[in-house]
Amino acid sequence: MYLEYLMLFNLFSGIIVFCSTFKHLLLSLLSLEYMALTVFLFLFLVMLNYGMEFYFILLFLVFTVCEGALGLSILVTLVRTQGNDYLSSISVLMW
Template identity: 45%
Template sequence: MTSHLMIAVVFGLFAGLFSFVMNYSHFLSSLLSLEFLALMVYWWLGLVLTGSGGDLFLNLFYLCVSVCEGSLGLSLLVKSVHSHGSDRMKSYSFMSC
């Protein structure tokens, strides 16, 4: 059963990475892909730590860090839409301050 779950998590990691690479035109879709990758890593950590008898504190810590990462990403999205008027990545000029 655990090997099937591990295969599903690895498939989810590759699917999230593929969606991140293919949907780079919108900032929101990139953030959703990154959150999906964070969720897959959370599940992978849960499987590995449960299977090895390890402490699940690391899993909880990772979940807190990924929630903070998601909230920072959403605040950047709101700020960039406010300043540029769109969430399209092509409208951003990364060379200006």
């Protein structure tokens, strides 16, 4: 019972950090990865308790890794073109 509350607390703390970081792209990406890890652990515990197969968790991990790779590629492109990772320097007209 307490473990579910701890997972929900971790998820909501990740959401709060994601909503409050509006300066650097790297902090936003790290909070997204933290939330994905929390959801992964929650899914693992739920499927372990109910005796389900773990194929869905593997699929979830594949999509999480793809999301992380896309975020890092955007970060590298932004640093190469702008010289920093400030979100305020991103303009829609430049893309």
